[in-house]
Amino acid sequence: MDIYLDNSATTKVCREAVDAMLPVLTDNFGNPSAVHARGVRAKTALETARGRIANVLSCAPEEVYFSHSGTLANNTAIFGAAEMKKRAGNRIVTTALEHPSVANCMARLEERGFEVIRLKPAAGGAFAPEDLLRAVNKNTILISCMLVNNETGAVNPVELLQKAARRAGAPALIHVDAIQAFGKMPVKPGKLGADLLTISGHKIHGPKGVGALYVRKGVQIRPYVVGGGQENGLFSGTEPLPAIVGFGAAAAALPDVNRTLERMHELRRYAAEQLKALPAVAINSPADGLPYIINLSVAGIPSQVLINYLSERGIYVSAGSACKKGHRSEVLSVMGLPPARIDSAIRVSMSRYTTREELDALVGEIRNATKNIRTKL
Amino acid sequence: MKEIILIKDGELALKGLNRSTFEDALIKNMRERIAPLGGFSFRKAQSVIVVEPETEEIDLDEAVSRIQKVFGIVGISRCAVCEKDIDKIRETAYTYLRDELLFAKTFKVTAKRADKSFPYKSPEICDEVGGWLLSKIRGLKVDVHEPDVTVTVEVRDDSAYIHGAQLKGAGGMPTGTSGRACLLISGGIDSPVAGYMMAKRGVKLTAVHFASPPYTSELAEMKVHELLGRVSMYSGRVNLFTVPFTEIQEAIRDNCPEEMFTVTMRRVMMKLASRIAVWQGCDALITGESLGQVASQTIHALKCTDECAALPVFRPCIGMDKNEIIEISRKIDTFDISIRPYEDCCTVFTPRHPRTRPTPEYAREIEAMLPEEDAMLQRAYDGAKLLVIEAFAS
Numbered sequence: 001m002d003i004y005l006d007n008s009a010t011t012k013v014c015r016e017a018v019d020a021m022l023p024v025l026t027d028n029f030g031n032p033s034a035v036h037a038r039g040v041r042a043k044t045a046l047e048t049a050r051g052r053i054a055n056v057l058s059c060a061p062e063e064v065y066f067s068h069s070g071t072l073a074n075n076t077a078i079f080g081a082a083e084m085k086k087r088a089g090n091r092i093v094t095t096a097l098e099h100p101s102v103a104n105c106m107a108r109l110e111e112r113g114f115e116v117i118r119l120k121p122a123a124g125g126a127f128a129p130e131d132l133l134r135a136v137n138k139n140t141i142l143i144s145c146m147l148v149n150n151e152t153g154a155v156n157p158v159e160l161l162q163k164a165a166r167r168a169g170a171p172a173l174i175h176v177d178a179i180q181a182f183g184k185m186p187v188k189p190g191k192l193g194a195d196l197l198t199i200s201g202h203k204i205h206g207p208k209g210v211g212a213l214y215v216r217k218g219v220q221i222r223p224y225v226v227g228g229g230q231e232n233g234l235f236s237g238t239e240p241l242p243a244i245v246g247f248g249a250a251a252a253a254l255p256d257v258n259r260t261l262e263r264m265h266e267l268r269r270y271a272a273e274q275l276k277a278l279p280a281v282a283i284n285s286p287a288d289g290l291p292y293i294i295n296l297s298v299a300g301i302p303s304q305v306l307i308n309y310l311s312e313r314g315i316y317v318s319a320g321s322a323c324k325k326g327h328r329s330e331v332l333s334v335m336g337l338p339p340a341r342i343d344s345a346i347r348v349s350m351s352r353y354t355t356r357e358e359l360d361a362l363v364g365e366i367r368n369a370t371k372n373i374r375t376k377l
Numbered sequence: 378m379k380e381i382i383l384i385k386d387g388e389l390a391l392k393g394l395n396r397s398t399f400e401d402a403l404i405k406n407m408r409e410r411i412a413p414l415g416g417f418s419f420r421k422a423q424s425v426i427v428v429e430p431e432t433e434e435i436d437l438d439e440a441v442s443r444i445q446k447v448f449g450i451v452g453i454s455r456c457a458v459c460e461k462d463i464d465k466i467r468e469t470a471y472t473y474l475r476d477e478l479l480f481a482k483t484f485k486v487t488a489k490r491a492d493k494s495f496p497y498k499s500p501e502i503c504d505e506v507g508g509w510l511l512s513k514i515r516g517l518k519v520d521v522h523e524p525d526v527t528v529t530v531e532v533r534d535d536s537a538y539i540h541g542a543q544l545k546g547a548g549g550m551p552t553g554t555s556g557r558a559c560l561l562i563s564g565g566i567d568s569p570v571a572g573y574m575m576a577k578r579g580v581k582l583t584a585v586h587f588a589s590p591p592y593t594s595e596l597a598e599m600k601v602h603e604l605l606g607r608v609s610m611y612s613g614r615v616n617l618f619t620v621p622f623t624e625i626q627e628a629i630r631d632n633c634p635e636e637m638f639t640v641t642m643r644r645v646m647m648k649l650a651s652r653i654a655v656w657q658g659c660d661a662l663i664t665g666e667s668l669g670q671v672a673s674q675t676i677h678a679l680k681c682t683d684e685c686a687a688l689p690v691f692r693p694c695i696g697m698d699k700n701e702i703i704e705i706s707r708k709i710d711t712f713d714i715s716i717r718p719y720e721d722c723c724t725v726f727t728p729r730h731p732r733t734r735p736t737p738e739y740a741r742e743i744e745a746m747l748p749e750e751d752a753m754l755q756r757a758y759d760g761a762k763l764l765v766i767e768a769f770a771s
Contacts, residue, residue, distance in 0.1 A: 304720060308591035373591065374630070 003315045003358045007203075008150055008180060008293055008349035013246065014205035020249035021207065024242045032239050033230065042241055049248025053212055056251045057197070058188045063214055065231045066244050070179045070200030070211035071101035072225070076234060077196040077213055078105040080221030081142045081173040082114060088171040089139035095119045095127050095156070096334045097149055102177055106144075119145075124286035125154030125335050132164050140170040147187065148180040151331040151347055152285045153293030155185075162193030173219065179203055179211075183254050184292050185261055195219045201243060205351070206250030210243035260352050264291040270356060271348075274363045280370045284332060284345055294348045295332075297341040298366060301373050306346055309369050315362055317346050378473060379458045380437055382444065383531075383538060384426040387451030387548060400426065402551040403449045409613055410443045410768055422533065441544065443769065446611045448577050449554075450546030454529070456538040463497055467509040470528055470539045477541050478510065478528075483520035486510070488530045495532045502530055548577070552613050555579030558661040558691060559654035561646060562586050562604065562617075564597055564721040567665025567694050569604045569711040570702050574693035575663050576612030583657045584615050584766075585650045587622040589725055597719040602766060607711045609768040618653050621760040626726060628747050636732040637743045639673040643682040644744055645754070651687035652758055662686055667694045667702065672731035681740040 004012065024045055030038035032046045047061070054061040067073040082092065094106055096118040110116045117135040119127040127145070136143065143161045148154070158176050165172040175196040178187045183204035189197040197214040201207055213234070215221065227236025268291035275281045275296060284295040298306055303319035310317055319329070332342040348362065386403060404419045404426060411417055416431035417440070428444070430437060437455065444453055457473040459465045470486075478484060488502035497505065506528065511517060531538040558580045562568040572582050586601045598619060609615045625645055633641050650662055666674045673682070683690060694702050706712040744750070 302720075304594060305592050308594045311595075312591055 017246035052248040085141035153289035201247035448549035449551035481525035550579030647685035
């Protein structure tokens with residue numbers, strides 16, 4: 001029996017999404033841009049999906065733009081905002097722990113002459129409010145921050161971004177990368193004060209190949225990809241309709257977010273208690289983080305060895321994030337963990353389908369691993 | 378237009394009465410590589426081998442690029458074949474090489490008349506064909522010293538062959554004509570290069586890889602499969618034996634002093650590889666060792682490991698610098714695979730301060746600390762799994 005605990009990398013597509021996608025692959029295969037009946041039917045499916053996403057975000061459907069991935073949405077948000085605002089100022093504020101799809105955009109903007117300020121995380125992995133206030137000045141044109149860290153589950157106080165911008169009188173646009181948070185905790189761009197907010201389909205039991213960018217009404221950014229002008233010109237390229245429809249269905253199938261969150265907190269507490277009972281285990285995730293992600297280190301067992309060991313027994317976890325294969329986690333080093341602990345860190349990421357029995361099995365096998373594996377010389 | 382491939386074998390010509398054996402091996406190797414593309418016939422003719430596709434649909438570009446990786450070939454020419462008639466030869470030369478000649482400023486024609494009954498002598502063939510091409514393509518000039526394009530006409534017993542540039546072959550000797558040897562492959566840069574170099578000298582390869590799950594991952598094994606896939610494009614099919622090595626490595630860790638981990642491990646590897654090699658009919662072992670590259674490859678350490686081998690050990694990289702090895706690994710397209718960052722059997726339990734000047738006596742003493750070594754070796758040997766790596770598996 002397989003136990004999949006790598007849900008922050010990607011999730012299994014839910015039944016509802018599969019059922020919704022099949023007709024779009026077979027009968028309703030039209031191009032939403034076509035004006036004949038088949039095109040119109042496809043367009044209807046597209047708009048239904050948009051409505052479903054908007055519903056979860058508590059925003060207007062016309063504020064949701066479908067992209068071909070979360071990465072493309074992040075790239076568009078950041079380059080698009082910087083391009084739009086470049087005459088209003090030169091400073092961009094972000095954090096030192098962003099996902100590569102944001103961090104690498106920032107590095108490129110820096111090459112182009114923007115001044116990029118990266119907030120260092122405090123002990124728990126989230127940025128400290130006073131650092132933010134210090135970093136934002138009236139030349140700041142963009143503030144970009146992830147809501148939930150993909151490696152540790154730390155939750156950033158992103159609702160402060162807009163407040164900091166207002167206090168400094170900055171013309172800044174606020175971008176929130178909510179890819180790891182969406183569907184797992186309340187994510188309402190209006191409430192968070194976000195002008196731009198990124199989400200992705202395959203992290204919420206939807207298919208791969210689709211993401212979305214929330215753009216607050218009245219906010220304009222420059223498209224990063226040019227072409228046929230789909231999605232109001234923001235994401236040119238024929239809409240990946242099957243994926244979009246699956247994304248919409250997966251969003252509609254999300255259970256009540258607060259009640260699920262409560263259950264996940266319980267699961268996490270349960271797992272953490274047992275893990276803490278093992279002397280070799282140290283938990284790297286903050287206690288007040290998103291409960292879905294537990295980052296932990298097992299003393300003396302390198303990440304890859306433990307992953308191999310668990311994988312042989314049908315349990316799948318990852319080292320840090322799946323997006324940076326083979327590199328020592330920057331997130332954990334920035335958090336100031338000692339190298340030995342970073343090199344032995346694994347990420348357990350749960351989904352709403354995760355059960356106590358599965359966590360029991362995980363803890364049991366980690367216990368066995370600490371007995372059987374020894375690489376310390 | 379009928380096209381064929383003419384193969385010129387090199388060192389083979391030196392092999393006297395064995396020549397036929399070598400040519401047969403070469404044909405067998407070429408057949409193995411290009412058979413998946415379609416039917417070909419092979420014919421030995423007057424110091425060349427003629428490779429003829431059975432239908433015109435066969436992808437000759439791909440066939441030539443595969444043949445370029447077969448050892449034992451000096452030159453490869455793609456030729457148009459026509460009747461031994463001077464008008465036909467002229468016309469075929471024009472249609473076959475027109476595209477090439479249109480982009481050239483100068484050319485020359487060379488002719489070889491193997492069939493002495495052909496009414497035109499070699500210089501006359503050159504005149505006829507050259508004159509025809511000059512009359513057809515405006516602006517083209519003859520330059521007999523440094524022409525952009527050389528048009529070669531060969532009148533042989535069966536037909537006339539017309540070709541342009543000759544491509545370089547991979548050199549070396551046909552794989553299989555120098556027997557069989559067993560390559561120890563870890564997944565690093567050196568061992569695939571060592572395998573390639575010995576295959577070039579005609580050695581057929583068997584490979585042994587040591588896997589230590591969970592310390593090494595499945596990705597490390599897949600990496601070895603891919604590396605051998607690249608090597609096999611030159612060497613032909615490789616039989617890979619993957620040996621379960623976890624128990625032995627753990628036993629070394631638990632029973633031997635840390636400074637001798639690597640040397641002891643190498644000794645055991647040599648023993649296991651020798652057993653598999655003998656079983657598989659190999660007459661030597663091959664390793665990627667390069668003198669002094671790491672602690673286990675000092676002259677003293679090699680002395681300690683060498684005595685555990687039951688067969689001669691070929692170390693073609695022994696006198697090479699890392700950069701030279703890397704250069705070859707780039708040429709054979711293994712470098713980018715080799716540098717993927719997965720742990721392999723050689724990087725698990727690496728001692729902090731390995732002994733660089735061990736003596737064989739000391740190494741034997743340390744190895745004797747392993748409890749029931751023979752039984753462990755037997756279990757590893759029995760657990761070896763075979764995977765056949767085909768060149769150009771489809």
